[in-house]
Amino acid sequence: DADVTQTPRNRITKTGKRIMLECSQTKGHDRMYWYRQDPGLGLQLIYYSFDVKDINKGEISDGYSVSRQAQAKFSLSLESAIPNQTALYFCATSVDGTQPQHFGDGTRLSIL
């Protein structure tokens, strides 16, 4: 089983819909991150959490919200989806600020 699991893997939805992307991990890491990736733009950080009670905005948090339900779970919500949020979304974890991150398989999100 994957250490970092994202659901769904693919999602097509319509403008204005509320969408939740979920991430769960079995690595026991405290730190979790949500990124989006658009072609040619690299990874952009949306939100990150250093522990269950900690939530921080990344560089592109507008239009997104997150919930850290437990150490192992970090969900990303799009309250009212818009087409320019079509992208590949990755969840990642790390044990601390010096160790590498581990990524989930990604969620391909298309908003029509």
Add this chain to the structure above:
Amino acid sequence: RKEVEQDPGPFNVPEGATVAFNCTYSNSASQSFFWYRQDCRKEPKLLMSVYSSGNEDGRFTAQLNRASQYISLLIRDSKLSDSATYLCVVKAGGSYIPTFGRGTSLIVHP
């Protein structure tokens, strides 16, 4: 100046060639450095950490130059399967978040 910069490429090389990528960073407090490999529309996967003294893993060699603030990745005897995008990641530790470069595209052709 961007915090982490990479030449986007693509680097187009024949099989068997040696190719090197550099990645420059601006935060002199950076402590940890990594190279990731990303295949098209897949998740980034850790290729190797970069240690101060330099390190090697098979055909891959990573080096750190703190004075000039860059890391490098050398790939020897390139294989078709090495075709991918290579991302460098820099971490300053503590409460700092990791900073990714945009990646360097490598295409290895027959």
